[in-house]
Each structure stands twice: as structure tokens, then as C-alpha cells.
Amino acid sequence: MRSSPRRIAAGAAGAVLLAALTALFVSLRDDIDVSTALGIYLLVVVGIAALGGRLAGIVSAVAAPLIANWFLIEPYRTLRINDPENLTELLVFVTVALIVSTFVSVAATRAADAEQAREEATNLARLAGSGGPDALQVVVDQLCTTFALDGVAVIEQIDGRSDLIVTSGSNPPTDPAEADFSEPISDSVVVAARGRALTVDEHRVMHVFFGQIAKLVEQHHVAELAAEAEAFARADELRTAILRAVSHDLRSPLAAIKASASSLRQSDVEWPEEIRNDFLASIEDETDRLTTIVSNLLDMGRLQAGAVRPALRPVPLEEVLPAAVHSIGARGASVDLVIPGELPDALADPALLERVLANIIANAVEFSPHGERVRVSAVQYRRDLQIYVVDHGPGIRPADRATVLQPFHRLSDSLSSSGVGLGLAIADGLTTAMGGHLELRDTPNGGLTVVISLAMADLQPPSDPKAGTP
Structure with missing residues (x-):
């Protein structure tokens, strides 16, 4: 659908062109035939109808013969017509101009509608093909680009606080109150935008975007919950592994050290020197084993905390x-x-x-x-x-x-x-x-x-x- 500014601009341009042609014809009216002037006027009327729409075409179709009668047909500067042939020419002009301007306007309107439908189909196809981990960002970017907006934001409102889920454009709003227009897509999520005023047809297409964004926001929340659940599961798995390590790999050397130390402390047994050395070697070996295990645990803690800073x-x-x-x-x-x-x-x-x-x-x-x-x-x-x-x-x-x-x-x-x-x-x-x-x-x-x-x-x-x- 054409915007009113475009129609006004086309009408103004047509009026200027008619005035310029009329001035030219007046200066040449002794050398130019009325039918020739009317033919050129007809071309201008068709152009005005194509650019400015049906109403502009009808107005110019009526105005052009009146102008021709006033300035180009004797007696000049009056609407009287002395020659019946001139009257016929004017009537034919008006009829043809009205018919042609109507058809041209309808054709132009249908062409514009077809182009808009093609753009809508293209946008819908892009929406249907939106997927992957960044699908929400892709759709919001498409929304901002398609309607030439200054900025778009998907905002979640919880307990009076506005949290940005995703944004696009050079100047996205951070709160629905800052937006030129906004649309709730769920109980807590709003799509807010800054930019020009949209037509009725553009609002209709925009609601298709809103529906897709609502689905992707829901998927985004589900993915966040799944990530949290996976993190909890991995933490639980790690905790279980550590407990298993403590219960088995740490307890075993501790038990061996305690057994050897307890044996050496027995006052009622006189251990041979060779056995005493074996007990001491066992204590030393198991202590080294414990040191290795503890060092590994500390090293892994540093790695997982990102605290390792190599000095290369x-x-x-x-x-x-x-x-x-x-x-x-x-x-x-x-x-x-x-x-x-x-x-x-x-x-x-x-x-x-x-x-x-x-x-x-x-x-x-x-x-x-x-x-x-x-x-x-x-x-x-x-x-x-x-x-x-x-x-x-x-x-x-x-x-x-x-x-x-x-x-x-x-x-x-x-x-x-x-x-x-x-x-x-x-x-x-x-x-x-x-x-x-x-x-x-x-x-x-x-x-x-x-x-x-x-x-x-x-x-x-x-x-x-x-x-x-x-």
C-alpha cells in the first residue's frame, strides 16, 4: 500500500509538470495543434496515475482538458468552446484519460501488492528456516532489518525488573516504556521497538514475527533449564567421583600407613630389622602415593578454576x-x-x-x-x-x-x-x-x-x- 507522502509528492510533481507544459504550449500555441497538446497531456495524466494513484489520476484527467480549454482553445481564458471539433477532442480526452488512468492505477496498485506479498513470503520463508543455537537472534535481526527499525529488544519483566533476552539494531530500547511501540508475546516477555510508524499491512506481517519470537523464547528458556539440569548432573557426577576417590583411593594408603605404624609401635613384639625396614618403606611409599593423589586433586582444582598461569x-x-x-x-x-x-x-x-x-x-x-x-x-x-x-x-x-x-x-x-x-x-x-x-x-x-x-x-x-x- 502506497504511503500518503508518496501520493502527495506525485500529485505535486504532476501539477508542476502540467503548469510547465501549459506555459510551453501557450508560447507555441500558434504553431501547435490542440490534439497534439492533448496527447502530451494524456501522457502526463497516465504518469500521475501510475505514481500518485487513482485519485490523483482522475483529478489530473479532469484538470488537463480544463487547462487546455482555458489557455489553448479560442476564445482564450474562457471555458466557452466555439468549434464543435474542439469539444469532441476534449470529451474524448477526458474519457480516455479516465479509463487509462484507472487501469494504470489499478495495475500499479496490484504490482505494489504483489511486491509486498513477495516480500512477506520471503520474510515468512526466512522465519520458517530460522534454526540453530542463534535462531532467536537471527529472527530479531530479520525483524529489525525488514521494517527498517532503529532497534528491537526482547525484554523479560520479572518482579518489576526488565531483563534483556536479545537485542538488535543501533538503538534498541532497554525498557518497554522507552519504546515507540511494544507487543506482549507472553505473560512476562515483551517485544519492544524504536523506529518509524508502520502501516496496517506491516503490522500484520510483524505479528507473524512476534509468533515466531514467542516460540523461540520458549525454546530459549527450555534450553536454559536443560543446561542448568546438565550442570547439576555433571556436578553430581563429579561429587560422586570425588567421594568414590576419597573412600577408595585415599583410604587404601591411609590404611596401609596406619597398619605399618601400628605394627612398629607394638611394644610386645620385637620385629627383626628387615621387617622394620619393610614397614618403614611401606609408610614412605604410601605417603608418596597420598602426596601424588592430593597433588593431582589440587592441580585439577586449579585447572577447573582457570587459575593455571604458565610462565612460558x-x-x-x-x-x-x-x-x-x-x-x-x-x-x-x-x-x-x-x-x-x-x-x-x-x-x-x-x-x-x-x-x-x-x-x-x-x-x-x-x-x-x-x-x-x-x-x-x-x-x-x-x-x-x-x-x-x-x-x-x-x-x-x-x-x-x-x-x-x-x-x-x-x-x-x-x-x-x-x-x-x-x-x-x-x-x-x-x-x-x-x-x-x-x-x-x-x-x-x-x-x-x-x-x-x-x-x-x-x-x-x-x-x-x-x-x-x-
């Missing part, structure tokens, strides 16, 4: 790898280190990298069969340094690898007797914090290979194109 600097692997093996105590005796000379330094936090390697190497030693050795090597691959920890234990199936990198997840309680399922999770988290990547692979002929990739402090490309294999 060049780190020589020939220094940190032996230190990591030494940190696991007697278990390091079954580890073979293969460190090629002239390796560039890794860009890492030395303390965190040693912690990562100690966790992975200790894990590899624990799951290796008796007599099997763990191999630790390092190579340069493209712009990375890769550290390989290779064991020949039971390995981990590809389908389970993502699981074992999650905190407090173990494939089987029977596979581990000295941890709470945090070793690989902490190694993965600390490696990521240093900008690296941890990957689990199969060892040829059975077992697990853990690959740690770290950036080089010296970013020179590798000279050996075949690098990248342990």
Missing part, C-alpha cells in the same frame, strides 16, 4: 625429561630415555612440563607388564617438538580415549590402584594451558603411545623432512 620460556628437553623420570622415584628404573642431540628448546613452563611428563611416564610404568620397559623420546616435527611416551601395556581403545582424558574417569577400577583417574586429565589440561596438544595413539604390537606436541622456542623449520616419528 625456552626449556631444554635434555634437562626436563631426566628430571621427570627422577621425580617418579624407583619406578623410573624401567624407563629408557632417547634424546637426540641438537634439539631446539621447547616453549613451555618447566615446572608444568615436568609435572605433565611425570604423570604420563608414571602411568605408562604402572600399566606396563612386568619386565617391559617404557620408552621416552623426542623429535622435531615441522614447527613443533613432539615427546613420545611409549608403553606395551593393555592400551586404550580409540572409543575410550576421550573418556580417560576427563577428570575422575577410569576404564576399570581393576586397572589402577594408585590414582583417582586424574593423571591423563591433568596432563592434558596442563599441556593445553601451555599452548600444546596431547594425543593418545596405539603402540605397534600393543600398548599406548602418548604424544605431547609443544611449540619450539626457536621457530626455525625442521631440516629433516622425515621428522615426526619416534
Whole structure:
């Protein structure tokens, strides 16, 4: 539907054009025929009807012959007509002008209606296709763009407070009272907008948008509830895992320490020196086990709280790898280190990298069969340094690898007797914090290979194109 300003502008332009043509014809009326002038007037009337609508066309169809009679037909400046032929010409002009202007106006109106219907169909098709996690934002953006609004906001009102759910545009309202118009779409949610006044047809299409927004807001609330429920479920799962760890993995070493200490304190038994040493070794080993478990719990707490801040600097692997093996105590005796000379330094936090390697190497030693050795090597691959920890234990199936990198997840309680399922999770988290990547692979002929990739402090490309294999 055409707006009134457009019709007024078309009518004004038509009046100016008629006046200009009339002035031209008056200056040439001795040389121009009345029928020729009426033909040109007819073109102007058709144009006015097309742009200004039916009413403007009818007015111009009546005004044009009156103007021609007044200025171009003798006697001039009077409405009298002496020549019957001129009267016929004027009557034919009026009839043709009215018919043509009516048809042109109707055609223009139908074309405008068809264009509006096409735009509405396009908008509805976009609405029907709106989906995905940002569907609400997409629909509100479409609403703001389609109607050329300054800003749109979906506002939830709870206990006198207005909370913005989603906004669009350069100047969205923050409260329904600030909006030029608003529409409630539920008991507590309002769509508010700033911008120009809309036509009746535009309001009709806008209500289709409101219906779609109401559905998406409801889906948004359901998704929020589902996310909260999932967070509660994960928290409950984590709490259960921690309780299981405390009840099993912490109680076992404590029981062993208490048993050994109680035995040593018995005054009615004279223990041989060898047995006394065994009791003391048991206390020391179980204390180390407790220290590892508690350290892992503290490290995981720091990772989940985002409190890990690596101090990255060049780190020589020939220094940190032996230190990591030494940190696991007697278990390091079954580890073979293969460190090629002239390796560039890794860009890492030395303390965190040693912690990562100690966790992975200790894990590899624990799951290796008796007599099997763990191999630790390092190579340069493209712009990375890769550290390989290779064991020949039971390995981990590809389908389970993502699981074992999650905190407090173990494939089987029977596979581990000295941890709470945090070793690989902490190694993965600390490696990521240093900008690296941890990957689990199969060892040829059975077992697990853990690959740690770290950036080089010296970013020179590798000279050996075949690098990248342990």
C-alpha cells in the first residue's frame, strides 16, 4: 500500500509538470495543434496515475482538458468552446484519460501488492528456516532489518525488573516504556521497538514475527533449564567421583600407613630389622602415593578454576625429561630415555612440563607388564617438538580415549590402584594451558603411545623432512 507522502509528492510533481507544459504550449500555441497538446497531456495524466494513484489520476484527467480549454482553445481564458471539433477532442480526452488512468492505477496498485506479498513470503520463508543455537537472534535481526527499525529488544519483566533476552539494531530500547511501540508475546516477555510508524499491512506481517519470537523464547528458556539440569548432573557426577576417590583411593594408603605404624609401635613384639625396614618403606611409599593423589586433586582444582598461569620460556628437553623420570622415584628404573642431540628448546613452563611428563611416564610404568620397559623420546616435527611416551601395556581403545582424558574417569577400577583417574586429565589440561596438544595413539604390537606436541622456542623449520616419528 502506497504511503500518503508518496501520493502527495506525485500529485505535486504532476501539477508542476502540467503548469510547465501549459506555459510551453501557450508560447507555441500558434504553431501547435490542440490534439497534439492533448496527447502530451494524456501522457502526463497516465504518469500521475501510475505514481500518485487513482485519485490523483482522475483529478489530473479532469484538470488537463480544463487547462487546455482555458489557455489553448479560442476564445482564450474562457471555458466557452466555439468549434464543435474542439469539444469532441476534449470529451474524448477526458474519457480516455479516465479509463487509462484507472487501469494504470489499478495495475500499479496490484504490482505494489504483489511486491509486498513477495516480500512477506520471503520474510515468512526466512522465519520458517530460522534454526540453530542463534535462531532467536537471527529472527530479531530479520525483524529489525525488514521494517527498517532503529532497534528491537526482547525484554523479560520479572518482579518489576526488565531483563534483556536479545537485542538488535543501533538503538534498541532497554525498557518497554522507552519504546515507540511494544507487543506482549507472553505473560512476562515483551517485544519492544524504536523506529518509524508502520502501516496496517506491516503490522500484520510483524505479528507473524512476534509468533515466531514467542516460540523461540520458549525454546530459549527450555534450553536454559536443560543446561542448568546438565550442570547439576555433571556436578553430581563429579561429587560422586570425588567421594568414590576419597573412600577408595585415599583410604587404601591411609590404611596401609596406619597398619605399618601400628605394627612398629607394638611394644610386645620385637620385629627383626628387615621387617622394620619393610614397614618403614611401606609408610614412605604410601605417603608418596597420598602426596601424588592430593597433588593431582589440587592441580585439577586449579585447572577447573582457570587459575593455571604458565610462565612460558625456552626449556631444554635434555634437562626436563631426566628430571621427570627422577621425580617418579624407583619406578623410573624401567624407563629408557632417547634424546637426540641438537634439539631446539621447547616453549613451555618447566615446572608444568615436568609435572605433565611425570604423570604420563608414571602411568605408562604402572600399566606396563612386568619386565617391559617404557620408552621416552623426542623429535622435531615441522614447527613443533613432539615427546613420545611409549608403553606395551593393555592400551586404550580409540572409543575410550576421550573418556580417560576427563577428570575422575577410569576404564576399570581393576586397572589402577594408585590414582583417582586424574593423571591423563591433568596432563592434558596442563599441556593445553601451555599452548600444546596431547594425543593418545596405539603402540605397534600393543600398548599406548602418548604424544605431547609443544611449540619450539626457536621457530626455525625442521631440516629433516622425515621428522615426526619416534
